[in-house]
Amino acid sequence: MKQYQGYFIDLDGTVYRGKERIPAAARFIKRLQEHQREILFVTNNSTRSPKEVAANLRTNHDINVTAANVYTSAMATADYLVQHAGQKRRVYVIGERGLKDALLNKGMQLTDQDPDYVVVGLDRNVTYEQFKIATLCIRAGAVFIGTNGDTNLPSEEGMIPSAGALVELVRYATQQEPIMIGKPQKTIVEMALKASGLKKSEVLMVGDNYQTDVQAGINTGVDTLLVYTGLSKPADIEHAEIKPTYTVKTLDEWNV
Template sequence: MGYQAYFIDLDGTTYKGTTTIPAAARFVQQIQKLDKKIMFVTNNSTRTPEFVADNLKTNHNIDVDQSNIYTTALATADYLDQYADHQHRKVYVIGEIGLKNALLANGFTFDEDNPDYVVVGLDSDVTYHKFELAVLAVRNGATFIGTNADSNLPNERGMVPGAGSLVKLVEYATQRQPIMIGKPEKIIMQMALNKIGLTQNQVVMVGDNYHTDIAAGINVGMDTLIVYSGLSKRIDVEKEKILPTYQVDTLDEWDFSKH
């Protein structure tokens, strides 16, 4: 039987910025030929699933649709949907269109003054005023949610601040610990499993970053496949207490007949 589905990271695993990783496209095409499920699981909360799927199709030769994309924005909205009753669905958001659309789609409304939840994700237009509203709301009792803990993001200029840096500012100003959704936390993995309708022993997590992708798989009890096409290096991973289930230098090395 083997694995019924593959959860796959994006940047560093499927592509590197705007650069295609050809082995990733071949890997995905082989999964599709075998009629197994695919879910791209990403900490990026700024993009809509439609945007991500279109980018994969247009620029990286990977033919998937929005149903194959699971972002921290979707995971955050799904997580809140589990716990919010009909009377408590007001949210204040620091974030971009991907996060806001996901929350709206799940029936949440935006409220700056008296929200039930404060959700902090990446926002390239963040201002002091936005932080002020978030901090005041959390200090007044709103539940504090962070999309993910990534301290930095790589772009053409270098390592710029990530969503985790914004979350940390609110955490410092409120002295409250947020509920974190994205990798390496297991919440995003549990939400993705719920969406795809499988259990963790039926899925393998594929990624290039030990401390996010692989750790997320380990934290939820899932087998993991690290590919050394991105951030983590084999020499560093070998020092970790818990090793990935599988390690490859390129996704072309993966033998589907054995898994």
């Protein structure tokens, strides 16, 4: 079995299940750290800052990492814009603090007047007014970007609408296809590779979801490890045209 220098690891379903711990995942991260592997948690969640994500892992899941170990779809969106936007840095955002801060940190200017880009992520306080502005700006020529296509966010109330649902409203009202950044798109993986300085061949994508985590690896040409502690079941990939590079029941099985 090949050795990987870098691990791009999903969070929910892979490292924890909501508030529930996955002990094998904590042991896996510890073994990666003992072997000096590079760890990057690559998550579609754009609402939290890397600092908050790391604090949650340390406090609630016994996983000793820092903000530098976290790469969100918000950061990938900001890095994508830096790469493509040139002097066009006016951005209208539907999103929470995590997304807005990621864009501000990379020198974007947030505005609702004549933006060059409209970025839509999850905003749990979104209103019609914001959808209206996004729609009018895109119809006036702004480039439409979606942080990720997730259908739902697990919450204590149940499966509530996530970023993809908000993107879908704007897609329907503009009849324009967005540029999508998060998994299963390759953009987030390419931006994570660039941010980490790792090569495709050095990295293993680890996740519980064939449709997002594994597909993102396949789309980018990065090897994949599907772990059956979350969404995907063995039956789900039986008829998949391209299988994950590896599958395990729990991350205890993986030899780092």
